[in-house]
Amino acid sequence: MRVYTTSADHIQQVSQLLLNGEVVAIPTETVYGLAADALNSVAVQKIYEIKGRPAHNPLIIHVRSSESAERFVHLNPSAHKLIHAFWPGPLTLVLPKKDCIPEIVTAGLSTVGIRCPRHPAMHAILEQIDRPLAAPSANPSNYISPTRIEHVTQHLEGRLKYAIDGGPCEAGLESTIIDLSEENCPKLLRPGPINKADIESVLGSTLFDPKKDAEGTCSDSDIVTSPGQLKVHYSPHTPITLLKQHESFPQLKADQRIATIHFTSKRKNESEENPSVSSFTLTSCEDPKEAANNLYELLQRIDAEGFEMITVDPIPNGPEWAAIRDRLNRAAS
Ligand code: TXA
Ligand code: MG
Numbered sequence: 404m405r406v407y408t409t410s411a412d413h414i415q416q417v418s419q420l421l422l423n424g425e426v427v428a429i430p431t432e433t434v435y436g437l438a439a440d441a442l443n444s445v446a447v448q449k450i451y452e453i454k455g456r457p458a459h460n461p462l463i464i465h466v467r468s469s470e471s472a473e474r475f476v477h478l479n480p481s482a483h484k485l486i487h488a489f490w491p492g493p494l495t496l497v498l499p500k501k502d503c504i505p506e507i508v509t510a511g512l513s514t515v516g517i518r519c520p521r522h523p524a525m526h527a528i529l530e531q532i533d534r535p536l537a538a539p540s541a542n543p544s545n546y547i548s549p550t551r552i553e554h555v556t557q558h559l560e561g562r563l564k565y566a567i568d569g570g571p572c573e574a575g576l577e578s579t580i581i582d583l584s585e586e587n588c589p590k591l592l593r594p595g596p597i598n599k600a601d602i603e604s605v606l607g608s609t610l611f612d613p614k615k616d617a618e619g620t621c622s623d624s625d626i627v628t629s630p631g632q633l634k635v636h637y638s639p640h641t642p643i644t645l646l647k648q649h650e651s652f653p654q655l656k657a658d659q660r661i662a663t664i665h666f667t668s669k670r671k672n673e674s675e676e677n678p679s680v681s682s683f684t685l686t687s688c689e690d691p692k693e694a695a696n697n698l699y700e701l702l703q704r705i706d707a708e709g710f711e712m713i714t715v716d717p718i719p720n721g722p723e724w725a726a727i728r729d730r731l732n733r734a735a736s
Contacts, residue, residue: 407567409524418531428541428555430569431520433493433578434548435555436538444505447537453562456544461509462537463516467529479586488605491521493596497582508537514584524569550575550699575696576726594725639706643713643735662710691723
């Protein structure tokens with residue numbers, strides 16, 4: 404794999420590769436993305452092949468500005484409000500697509516996920532090519548998203564030809580996704596770096612949560628059955644068990660090596676006295692941003708070390724932990 408830097412010269416070379424229909428792993432403020440020209444169906448097809456992603460799981464597109472978003476989707480007043488508040492940044496909006504977006508990008512859906520990233524390298528490329536980039540996370544389908552260039556090179560070597568090293572990603576978790584395709588029923592499809600409460604306060608209305616609100620304000624047929632909402636996703640190869648409050652540590656078999664994840668460095672429990680248990684701290688004092696930033700890096704590191712099981716301490720309560728809870732639940736299911 405040829406790994407470029409974020410120098411102006413390399414950004415220009417990578418922009419040319421993308422215009423030529425190549426696929427490049429590019430850093431964003433959330434995770435690394437596997438990018439191709441969204442208006443070039445042949446290039447987009449390569450993304451599905453490199454990831455081993457099922458053809459029915461749609462991609463999101465990345466644009467340089469809100470003005471350019473109007474070329475590809477039908478914006479409504481709620482979209483304008485959220486774009487004004489949170490773009491550029493880790494917020495993806497699902498909106499009715501315009502005809503220029505090829506069907507392969509949306510897996511045949513009439514809607515498309517769109518976001519304007521704020522990472523300087525991704526942003527510079529979007530400015531140069533002046534075309535939208537389709538980009539899912541740059542990991543093999545169903546594995547953990549990459550937050551460091553090493554994750555990309557390690558898991559996509561031999562399948563992907565080009566990548567940019569932009570250092571560690573700032574947020575470390577994928578963008579928050581809001582479905583605004585029915586404006587009177589905005590839905591939270593994926594919790595992420597931007598909190599539900601902050602979005603609700605800008606919208607001035609409550610978000611429908613398809614996972615929780617079975618009896619919500621929208622009819623059943625409104626519940627999004629996008630394959631991306633499948634439960635098993637973002638999983639390490641090592642099995643994960645989420646411990647409940649007051650649940651005692653599992654009985655270990657002889658020679659069983661276990662990794663255990665804590666949310667504070669102060670915590671002392673029975674596991675720490677057992678020599679076959681290795682402790683890892685996601686955040687030193689229950690800081691959800693720090694935990695998000697470390698989560699995938701830690702899971703990748705633990706996965707590479709050949710433990711038989713990962714246990715996770717009870718996740719702290721509170722809405723600011725929603726994205727971490729979502730990813731750990733998926734990883735454990
Ligand atoms: O932070 C991010 O969003 C990263 C960076 C690279 O931008 N991208 C990312 O893409 O996480 P991906 O493909 O790994 O996750 C996007 C999710 C998928 O679960 C997909 O099923 C869902 O969004 N999705 C895409 N288009 C959709 C649509 N029209 N309706 C509902 N869900 C959609
Ligand atoms: Mg992904």
